[in-house]
Amino acid sequence: MAPDAKKTEGIMGTATVTQVPCDVKSLELADQGKRRIEWANQSMPVLQTIRKDFIKRQPLKGIRIAACLHVTTETANLAITLRDGGADVVLCASNPLSTQDDVAASLVRDYNISVFAIKGEDNETYYSHIMSALDHKPHITMDDGADLVTTAFTKRTDVIDEIIAGTEETTTGVIRLRAMAKAGELRYPIIAVNDADTKHMFDNRYGTGQSTIDGVIRCTNSLLAGSKFVIAGYGWCGRGLASRAKGMGADVIVTEIDPTKALEAVMDGFRVMSMAEAAKIGDIFVTVTGNKNVIGKEHFEVMKNGAVVANSGHFNVEIDIPALEKLASQKRATRDFVDEYSLKDGRKIYLLGEGRLINLAAAEGHPASVMDMSFANQALSVEHLVKNHKDLDKKVFPVPLDIDKKVAKLKLESMGVKIDRLTPEQEEYLASWSEGT
Numbered sequence: 324m325a326p327d328a329k330k331t332e333g334i335m336g337t338a339t340v341t342q343v344p345c346d347v348k349s350l351e352l353a354d355q356g357k358r359r360i361e362w363a364n365q366s367m368p369v370l371q372t373i374r375k376d377f378i379k380r381q382p383l384k385g386i387r388i389a390a391c392l393h394v395t396t397e398t399a400n401l402a403i404t405l406r407d408g409g410a411d412v413v414l415c416a417s418n419p420l421s422t423q424d425d426v427a428a429s430l431v432r433d434y435n436i437s438v439f440a441i442k443g444e445d446n447e448t449y450y451s452h453i454m455s456a457l458d459h460k461p462h463i464t465m466d467d468g469a470d471l472v473t474t475a476f477t478k479r480t481d482v483i484d485e486i487i488a489g490t491e492e493t494t495t496g497v498i499r500l501r502a503m504a505k506a507g508e509l510r511y512p513i514i515a516v517n518d519a520d521t522k523h524m525f526d527n528r529y530g531t532g533q534s535t536i537d538g539v540i541r542c543t544n545s546l547l548a549g550s551k552f553v554i555a556g557y558g559w560c561g562r563g564l565a566s567r568a569k570g571m572g573a574d575v576i577v578t579e580i581d582p583t584k585a586l587e588a589v590m591d592g593f594r595v596m597s598m599a600e601a602a603k604i605g606d607i608f609v610t611v612t613g614n615k616n617v618i619g620k621e622h623f624e625v626m627k628n629g630a631v632v633a634n635s636g637h638f639n640v641e642i643d644i645p646a647l648e649k650l651a652s653q654k655r656a657t658r659d660f661v662d663e664y665s666l667k668d669g670r671k672i673y674l675l676g677e678g679r680l681i682n683l684a685a686a687e688g689h690p691a692s693v694m695d696m697s698f699a700n701q702a703l704s705v706e707h708l709v710k711n712h713k714d715l716d717k718k719v720f721p722v723p724l725d726i727d728k729k730v731a732k733l734k735l736e737s738m739g740v741k742i743d744r745l746t747p748e749q750e751e752y753l754a755s756w757s758e759g760t
């Protein structure tokens with residue numbers, strides 16, 4: 324943040340004294356962004372509670388944070404919470420297509436938070452924005468997919484000594500970081516926010532489930548009822564997507580490589596088959612595996628005319644787009660985020676959102692009420708790392724259980740839901756091996 328930039332007071336603040344360093348599409352979009360940030364805030368009661376507490380205690384005072392996250396209304400509320408806890412925050416995008424330009428503008432103009440992100444930026448700009456975030460010399464890195472950490476470790480080793488710890492938001496990022504730790508390459512402790520129960524059980528399942536369908540429908544205006552909806556991957560995201568697509572009347576088909584997950588899909592009532600079989604009958608395909616080339620040349624070759632293909636996994640490698648390009652004689656944009664590939668045999672295949680996460684490329688990402696929990700975990704994990712980083716090895720750590728439970732408790736309270744407590748007798752029963760014999 325520019326040294327003379329004045330902080331605004333809480334979420335409702337508007338005063339702009341000095342513009343902080345930024346690269347956003349247009350500051351003229353800020354009015355709309357501010358209204359949308361405030362709208363999301365209403366559905367983030369857990370984060371609001373944390374923010375109020377942070378304002379009083381200032382647990383992040385003097386901490387510089389570089390966050391590489393999807394620049395959405397919900398992320399804006401996280402950034403404001405961290406800032407209100409005393410941190411100096413800079414934000415860049417974790418995907419070239421996921422930025423909401425109005426939100427980026429408002430963060431800069433209304434909240435004096437530096438943002439480097441423009442929706443549709445090319446790869447070079449995407450990485451130059453990550454570099455700008457690292458110029459901030461962060462103490463904490465906050466990642467969604469591990470691009471920030473990877474860039475720091477490969478191209479910006481000059482900033483590593485000052486970094487004390489980091490957090491990671493998504494499944495794919497956690498996998499990359501665990502591989503780094505295994506190879507002895509991780510240079511500081513990182514908390515896997517994705518692995519908190521109050522993150523993946525809700526965000527990945529209900530958030531990705533709903534918003535992926537939102538993205539597909541906004542792009543295509545397709546009727547899901549009666550369609551053959553193929554989902555590759557029956558993990559947390561895939562399960563959520565499958566149950567929502569089924570609820571809308573689709574005939575859901577699942578593909579998997581893990582026998583247990585495949586069995587679960589069968590017992591949940593879905594047809595399970597290989598992608599080679601599914602490719603011949605599907606109307607709409609969505610990949611959510613975190614793996615590469617899940618839909619490839621051999622699948623495009625047998626798809627029906629008019630098949631729609633999308634991805635909601637983290638990287639745009641799940642669909643082999645170069646193979647599709649090679650099979651096509653012509654490509655044109657037909658609607659926003661819909662590319663029509665005309666194949667040499669006359670069939671047409673429609674690729675949504677350039678194969679990038681469709682819920683963020685074509686819709687607004689997860690609803691705020693689910694990001695409330697993910698970002699509450701982020702905020703509390705950062706505080707935990709600031710307090711405890713000296714005692715942590717250079718490894719990937721889970722979110723501490725007390726934080727995970729606190730987030731669930733606060734969310735239930737905000738929903739007015741009361742639950743039972745163990746009686747002393749029940750506690751004793753559960754703790755004893757001799758009871759029940």
Ligand SMILES: NC(=O)c1ccc[n+]([C@@H]2O[C@H](COP(=O)([O-])OP(=O)(O)OC[C@H]3O[C@@H](n4cnc5c(N)ncnc54)[C@H](O)[C@@H]3O)[C@@H](O)[C@H]2O)c1
Nearest residue numbers: 493494495556558559560579580581612613614635636637
């Ligand atoms: N779109 C979003 O907003 C969003 C949100 C959360 C996570 N994600 C991303 O979605 C992806 C999936 O996340 P998750 O939490 O569901 O992971 P997960 O590990 O729970 O599930 C992934 C599943 O894909 C299966 N799989 C792997 N390779 C496959 C293949 N070739 N064919 C069929 N299935 C295959 C695995 O067996 C596993 O069951 C990750 O990249 C994650 O980062 C996206």
